[in-house]
Amino acid sequence: MGSERGGGRPAWIGAGVLLAILGFCVTVAGAAALKPDAGLESGWATINHSMALVQRLEALLAQGNGSDVVLRVQTVNSDEVKVIQAHALVLSLHSEVFEELLQARNGSTLVLTELAECAAVFDKFTRYLYCGEISVSLDQAVPLHKLASKYRVWALRQGLSLYMRQHMASDSPAGHVVGWYQYATQTGDAALRDGCLQYLSWNLSSVMQSGEWVAMGDGLLLTLLQRSDLVLHSELELFEALEAWAAQNRPDAAAAESALRAVRYAMIPPQQLFRLQKQSPLLLRYQESVRDLLFLAFQFHAASPQQLAKYFDVNCSLFTPRNYLSPAWGAPWVINNPTRDDRSTSFQTQLGPSGHDAGKRVTWNALFSPRWLPLNLRAPYGEHAGSMLPARADGGGGGGGGVGGSAGHPRIIVTPATSSADFAGVSFQKTVIVAARQQGKAVVRHVYNFHQSTEETGDFLANADLQRRASEYLIDNSLYLHIVVKPIYHTLVIAKK
Ligand SMILES: *[C@@H]1O[C@H](CO)[C@@H](O)[C@H](O)[C@H]1NC(C)=O
Ligand SMILES: *[C@@H]1O[C@H](CO)[C@@H](O)[C@H](O)[C@H]1NC(C)=O
Ligand SMILES: *[C@@H]1O[C@H](CO)[C@@H](O)[C@H](O)[C@H]1NC(C)=O
Ligand SMILES: *[C@@H]1O[C@H](CO)[C@@H](O)[C@H](O)[C@H]1NC(C)=O
Ligand SMILES: *[C@@H]1O[C@H](CO)[C@@H](O)[C@H](O)[C@H]1NC(C)=O
Numbered sequence: 001m002g003s004e005r006g007g008g009r010p011a012w013i014g015a016g017v018l019l020a021i022l023g024f025c026v027t028v029a030g031a032a033a034l035k036p037d038a039g040l041e042s043g044w045a046t047i048n049h050s051m052a053l054v055q056r057l058e059a060l061l062a063q064g065n066g067s068d069v070v071l072r073v074q075t076v077n078s079d080e081v082k083v084i085q086a087h088a089l090v091l092s093l094h095s096e097v098f099e100e101l102l103q104a105r106n107g108s109t110l111v112l113t114e115l116a117e118c119a120a121v122f123d124k125f126t127r128y129l130y131c132g133e134i135s136v137s138l139d140q141a142v143p144l145h146k147l148a149s150k151y152r153v154w155a156l157r158q159g160l161s162l163y164m165r166q167h168m169a170s171d172s173p174a175g176h177v178v179g180w181y182q183y184a185t186q187t188g189d190a191a192l193r194d195g196c197l198q199y200l201s202w203n204l205s206s207v208m209q210s211g212e213w214v215a216m217g218d219g220l221l222l223t224l225l226q227r228s229d230l231v232l233h234s235e236l237e238l239f240e241a242l243e244a245w246a247a248q249n250r251p252d253a254a255a256a257e258s259a260l261r262a263v264r265y266a267m268i269p270p271q272q273l274f275r276l277q278k279q280s281p282l283l284l285r286y287q288e289s290v291r292d293l294l295f296l297a298f299q300f301h302a303a304s305p306q307q308l309a310k311y312f313d314v315n316c317s318l319f320t321p322r323n324y325l326s327p328a329w330g331a332p333w334v335i336n337n338p339t340r341d342d343r344s345t346s347f348q349t350q351l352g353p354s355g356h357d358a359g360k361r362v363t364w365n366a367l368f369s370p371r372w373l374p375l376n377l378r379a380p381y382g383e384h385a386g387s388m389l390p391a392r393a394d395g396g397g398g399g400g401g402g403v404g405g406s407a408g409h410p411r412i413i414v415t416p417a418t419s420s421a422d423f424a425g426v427s428f429q430k431t432v433i434v435a436a437r438q439q440g441k442a443v444v445r446h447v448y449n450f451h452q453s454t455e456e457t458g459d460f461l462a463n464a465d466l467q468r469r470a471s472e473y474l475i476d477n478s479l480y481l482h483i484v485v486k487p488i489y490h491t492l493v494i495a496k497k
Contacts, residue, residue, distance in 0.1 A: 057130045060087070069102060070109045071126070075119040082119060084126055094129050095151040117143040118150075128156055136163055138172050142183050149187060161192045168199040169438045175212030181220060200224060202433075202444035204232040205325070208241040214248040218255040221245060225262035231323040231433055231444050235267035238322075243282045256282070257289040265290075265297035266318050270355045273297060293318060301355030305426075305489040321353065321486040323431055323447060328358070330431075330484035335368055338410070338479040339466050343368045346417060352426055352487040362428075363417035366483055370466065371408035374455070410461040413453040414483060426487045427451075434461065435480040436472045442480060445473070 060066070064085025073082040091098040101110055114122060121140050125147045128134040134156070136144060141164050148157035168177050181196035183189075200207050201224060207213055216224075224230065225242075232238055242259055251259070260282065265273060276283055277294060287294075296318060299308055305319070321329070331347035344367045351360035414430045429449060436445035446461075454460035464473040473479060 054131045061130045072111045073119055073122050074113045075116050094153045097151045118147050138176050165195040169441045169443045175210050178212045178215045201227050202231045204230050214245055218251050222258055228320050228322055229447055234324050234326045235264050236272050239263050246282050260286050260290050264318055265293050266300045267353050270301040304356050305354050323484050333481040335479040339370045349485045365417050366414045369411045372411035373408035411454050429486040431484040433482040437475055
């Protein structure tokens with residue numbers, strides 16, 4: 001039993017739950033809760049044969065010695081039956097469902113009926129019940145999760161849920177995240193569902209190029225289209241992906257119209273909008289449904305957005321940017337050796353997405369401090385604290401004297417290089433997108449929004465542990481950031497009464 005199925009790299013979950021229950025580790029001379037290091041001094045030692053126990057339990061399952069219950073695993077809509085010689089005590093240890101079934105059973109046989117995909121991994125599942133460990137591949141995660149849920153083996157269910165959240169980025173020919181999302185929604189695993197949504201939202205550019213995108217149902221598609229935190233190249237990219245999705249999925253008119261109305265046309269430059277309006281088969285077909293939005297977008301591009309707001313009540317989300325990676329909106333920032341010292345960079349963005357502002361440039365300065373301390377937390381230096389200390393707690397790679405030992409937090413501030421008097425009516429929301437390693441790939445892990453300083457978020461890189469070489473936030477010893485500057489036209493976005 002337990003032969004490996006499926007192609008993907010298997011991952012091991014869990015540990016000797018059973019061993020803990022059986023209390024197999026013998027502490028010589030008795031004391032139960034002895035710490036190993038304390039033991040060395042006083043002559044205590046732990047004899048640990050837990051691996052051997054696991055092997056024996058595995059043999060017990062494989063050979064069926066002393067079995068007191070036969071599991072007949074039937075497959076729905078099939079004659080296939082799997083027979084497992086099992087032990088009531090072991091099954092009941094993990095699962096109250098098994099306990100009840102076993103108490104109610106008639107004779108020595110317990111008949112179980114499973115879906116084909118679950119029957120296929122049932123051996124693995126029972127082996128987990130005996131040995132407390134299991135290897136999983138991408139395609140086995142859902143059927144095992146179903147079994148763990150059905151028999152209420154909570155530790156396994158949690159382990160599988162975590163496995164899935166950590167393997168969103170793994171390669172699979174047809175994609176797996178959309179399937180996991182659907183499954184999580186059906187089964188009520190909110191953490192998994194949100195994990196899937198977040199991965200799809202924050203890695204949308206890659207997702208749109210993968211098989212996952214066209215595999216989405218219209219419900220999930222609309223859920224994504226309504227989010228402002230999507231990380232993608234541009235709104236045009238989203239529109240084109242929507243067109244590809246519609247060509248493949250042939251949605252009904254209601255679904256197509258809802259999807260088309262969720263596109264933020266004002267974020268697409270007018271030159272591109274002309275082209276879409278004339279050439280996009282999807283827009284041509286549903287032009288009546290989005291005519292008002294397109295008209296509003298063209299008005300937005302035609303004059304200053306403040307003027308527009310004076311005359312019209314407008315739809316807020318149309319004017320709210322998402323996290324666009326294209327150069328007009330911000331810049332990538334790769335910080336090598338991020339714990340070493342302060343770094344700065346500067347970049348330019350458009351003043352705003354309106355055709356009226358897109359040609360105007362704003363220059364931004366960004367400063368990254370790895371160990372910044374707020375003033376009130378800095379080490380006290382008597383009366384001189386305010387005047388004598390350097391502005392930065394880590395000493396900025398210079399003398400560094402005095403404050404070296406204090407533990408500050410990473411911080412980024414983004415300020416305009418030119419006077420902000422030119423920016424009347426526009427405020428700039430800054431977003432820092434942080435990537436981390438998952439299964440050897442860079443995946444967007446955090447999206448932090450702030451006005452000027454990441455202090456405002458309270459948890460910027462709070463768990464990144466950049467000091468640790470193995471930190472998942474360090475990719476080739478570098479921190480991968482992308483700063484997006486989102487001009488918000490207040491008069492347009494603040495809802496009118
Ligand atoms: C016993 O050994 C196993 C593997 O050999 C290990 O995982 C486990 O932590 C050990 N237990 C104790 C109490 O040292
Ligand atoms: C199971 O029984 C067989 C003989 O029936 C014996 O050879 C084997 O050692 C037993 N296995 C275990 C784990 O007790
Ligand atoms: C138990 O099984 C026997 C035959 O296998 C059957 O005659 C009997 O009715 C069953 N009892 C219950 C309570 O299901
Ligand atoms: C996730 O998205 C980021 C930003 O678009 C990209 O750099 C990265 O390669 C993506 N990762 C995967 C696994 O698709
Ligand atoms: C704004 O647009 C959204 C999405 O297109 C739509 O659902 C909503 O009804 C619109 N609201 C107003 C006030 O037009």
